[in-house]
Amino acid sequence: MVSFTVTHTDGAARRGVLELPHGRVDTPQFMPVGTVGSVKALAPDDLDRIGAQIVLGNTYHLLLRPGPELIAEMGGLHRFMSWPRPILTDSGGFQVYSLAEQRKISEEGALFRSHLDGSKHLLTPERAVQVQQKLGPDVLMCFDECPPAHASRKEHEEAVARTTRWAVRCQEEWRKDQSGALFGIVQGGLERDLRERHAAEIAALDFPGNALGGFSVGEDPRQTWDGVAHAAPLLPAHKPRYLMGVGTPEDLLRCVLSGVDLFDCVLPTRVARNGLLFTRGGRLQIKAARYAKDPRPADPGCRCYTCRTFTRAYLRHLFAVQELLAFRLNSLHNLTFYIDLMSGLRAAIEAGGARNYMERILESFREGPD
Amino acid sequence: MVSFTVTHTDGAARRGVLELPHGRVDTPQFMPVGTVGSVKALAPDDLDRIGAQIVLGNTYHLLLRPGPELIAEMGGLHRFMSWPRPILTDSGGFQVYSLAEQRKISEEGALFRSHLDGSKHLLTPERAVQVQQKLGPDVLMCFDECPPAHASRKEHEEAVARTTRWAVRCQEEWRKDQSGALFGIVQGGLERDLRERHAAEIAALDFPGNALGGFSVGEDPRQTWDGVAHAAPLLPAHKPRYLMGVGTPEDLLRCVLSGVDLFDCVLPTRVARNGLLFTRGGRLQIKAARYAKDPRPADPGCRCYTCRTFTRAYLRHLFAVQELLAFRLNSLHNLTFYIDLMSGLRAAIEAGGARNYMERILESFREGPD
Numbered sequence: 001m002v003s004f005t006v007t008h009t010d011g012a013a014r015r016g017v018l019e020l021p022h023g024r025v026d027t028p029q030f031m032p033v034g035t036v037g038s039v040k041a042l043a044p045d046d047l048d049r050i051g052a053q054i055v056l057g058n059t060y061h062l063l064l065r066p067g068p069e070l071i072a073e074m075g076g077l078h079r080f081m082s083w084p085r086p087i088l089t090d091s092g093g094f095q096v097y098s099l100a101e102q103r104k105i106s107e108e109g110a111l112f113r114s115h116l117d118g119s120k121h122l123l124t125p126e127r128a129v130q131v132q133q134k135l136g137p138d139v140l141m142c143f144d145e146c147p148p149a150h151a152s153r154k155e156h157e158e159a160v161a162r163t164t165r166w167a168v169r170c171q172e173e174w175r176k177d178q179s180g181a182l183f184g185i186v187q188g189g190l191e192r193d194l195r196e197r198h199a200a201e202i203a204a205l206d207f208p209g210n211a212l213g214g215f216s217v218g219e220d221p222r223q224t225w226d227g228v229a230h231a232a233p234l235l236p237a238h239k240p241r242y243l244m245g246v247g248t249p250e251d252l253l254r255c256v257l258s259g260v261d262l263f264d265c266v267l268p269t270r271v272a273r274n275g276l277l278f279t280r281g282g283r284l285q286i287k288a289a290r291y292a293k294d295p296r297p298a299d300p301g302c303r304c305y306t307c308r309t310f311t312r313a314y315l316r317h318l319f320a321v322q323e324l325l326a327f328r329l330n331s332l333h334n335l336t337f338y339i340d341l342m343s344g345l346r347a348a349i350e351a352g353g354a355r356n357y358m359e360r361i362l363e364s365f366r367e368g369p370d
Numbered sequence: 371m372v373s374f375t376v377t378h379t380d381g382a383a384r385r386g387v388l389e390l391p392h393g394r395v396d397t398p399q400f401m402p403v404g405t406v407g408s409v410k411a412l413a414p415d416d417l418d419r420i421g422a423q424i425v426l427g428n429t430y431h432l433l434l435r436p437g438p439e440l441i442a443e444m445g446g447l448h449r450f451m452s453w454p455r456p457i458l459t460d461s462g463g464f465q466v467y468s469l470a471e472q473r474k475i476s477e478e479g480a481l482f483r484s485h486l487d488g489s490k491h492l493l494t495p496e497r498a499v500q501v502q503q504k505l506g507p508d509v510l511m512c513f514d515e516c517p518p519a520h521a522s523r524k525e526h527e528e529a530v531a532r533t534t535r536w537a538v539r540c541q542e543e544w545r546k547d548q549s550g551a552l553f554g555i556v557q558g559g560l561e562r563d564l565r566e567r568h569a570a571e572i573a574a575l576d577f578p579g580n581a582l583g584g585f586s587v588g589e590d591p592r593q594t595w596d597g598v599a600h601a602a603p604l605l606p607a608h609k610p611r612y613l614m615g616v617g618t619p620e621d622l623l624r625c626v627l628s629g630v631d632l633f634d635c636v637l638p639t640r641v642a643r644n645g646l647l648f649t650r651g652g653r654l655q656i657k658a659a660r661y662a663k664d665p666r667p668a669d670p671g672c673r674c675y676t677c678r679t680f681t682r683a684y685l686r687h688l689f690a691v692q693e694l695l696a697f698r699l700n701s702l703h704n705l706t707f708y709i710d711l712m713s714g715l716r717a718a719i720e721a722g723g724a725r726n727y728m729e730r731i732l733e734s735f736r737e738g739p740d
Contacts, residue, residue, distance in 0.1 A: 036687075036691045036693060037684070037687060037688070037691075037693070038688060038693050038695045040693065040694055040695075041694040041695060041698075042695065043675070043679075043695055043698065043699065044679070045675065045679075065687070065690065065691050066662070066683075066687045066690070070662065070663060070683070070687075073663055074663065074665065074681065074683050074684070075665075080681075080683070080684055080687075081684065082679045082680055082684070292436070292440065293440060293443055293444065295444065295445075305413070305415065309413075309414070309415075309452045310452055311444065311450075313436075313440070313444050313450070314407070314444070314450055314451065314452070317406075317407060317435070317436045317440075317450075318407070318408060320435065320436070321406045321407075321435050323406060323407070323408045323410065324410055324411040324694060324697050324698070325408045325410075325411060325412065325413055327694050328411075328413065328694070328698065329413065
């Protein structure tokens, strides 16, 4: 149902192939986030042209609107959003902690109110698996407890222990239906001994893939990189390793070099809607006056529709007047940048040059765009 | 530079071919409106796939942002927005009347303040032609005075007289540079004798094409249809006839049968962004609860990407959560509907069945969607 093969290694970095029911995912890979059933501003044919191999769906958002029952009735999330390739859904845990109101966490699960209309919902490990199975993704995630980075050691200890107990319950629930591949999640914040203990506990449950949660939740980027460099190798080497909710191009480069295979983040699409473009020359704020008459593409080295078709001057104009097209064109570009960053990393790992590749890109990022 | 050939007639309806510097336009034809340099929510490749042959640019909006000098410096509007096919620009007159603040009309022209930032601008017949020539469209329009439908007869008389004097000045200004084809505009509201007199005056100026302004500016649709049925045949038969800013699918059907060749209107894209879809079965409000689990395309008879790819259930969900994708998918569909309505009319005129075609469509519209 799910197979993962590491075809090349380069230091801790791995190049692999993840076979899922809806297709092949080359790793390392970035997953665009389709929050409420669409990757914001983009259609499936856009994603296809970008070269996205897998997208993420948010259980929390889809639970609230339009609801898992409706999606199941419409044939599952793939058919509902007309995306025929792999989908991974999160468990909703992170949004319960970051978005929901009046949440009450108990051993049973999380009782919370919707951030939209205040309606009351209960997510337990069992319910999180059931909801995800209704959505019908290729990969579903265990329901976990996600304390912020600045939580106390005691809170992290309790979250880790509870996340293990919940992982066992998720696995038991999953066994009833066995649809999709259930991945485990390792928490522990920046506490190395907790990460080690938890990684061992989750590994023992023998999930077909494992994730690192609780990074990029308020700590400094260097702490993220160090934490991931320590934690990623703790996850079983023959299974895919997924770093949840991270991050910037720099984050991706560094964490691939630490052995991470899968990433997701709203960052490239969110900042695109705010006019920030990632380019081979670094970050480009398209609203800057100096681009008003710039006849060059946003990133002359980019293959995307936006860069092949439009000037910085036009993109600046669209953003300045807040035309809807700006959001799509900027999102298309940033996601292409992310997808191509990962394919560049895969080629570099195959050639044994991952570190050089990373350093070359970080260097050009420091210079900034022309 | 511009040639127009009527290849078939069917009653007053005409099927023709308009050759413009940037390509061929089959008439009758609908022109999507690219207000501020983009057809809202759509990219040029979308328009190409829809089959749009010509788009309209708004001089008023482009004058304010990003300004004609910038567009000229970037190679003109075609290159700026990456639309290689024909473009028609209006003169800004209508928006000065409908959008601008503190407008002061004199024989010289219109002094007004921007609806965006209150900045002061002067549009004279000469300046309107100069601005349009900077944009570099295939067709530019004379600067006219546009009283609302409920204006007094005296106001209409004065507007007509002034619009003729301004048309002469536009033509003189145009002769200096001679780029693009300058079309004349006939005003006169619903006053038939004024329309007749003005049509004769504008025809005498021998523009390569002529337009009807001052329809669909507050009057009842039947009055529009009757007025156009009277006024369209007054325009020279061997030149293209353009009905400005009209309208609904019903308007288009009826006015093609009265001999109109070109249309533009923000309606299909504007209502799309509000969730109204035009279908072969009539108007479909996608937010209606009854579509929540409807597995059918919005319009089963439609060839557009939206209808080939997504269910009503999904479109309803996207609109309910106000995802950006909703605006694009709905706009794609409505414009495809308009473009195909016109190609159906062209085929019907060729076959001598325009009236039957109109009546069949109006009938299905009355029934409403399933």
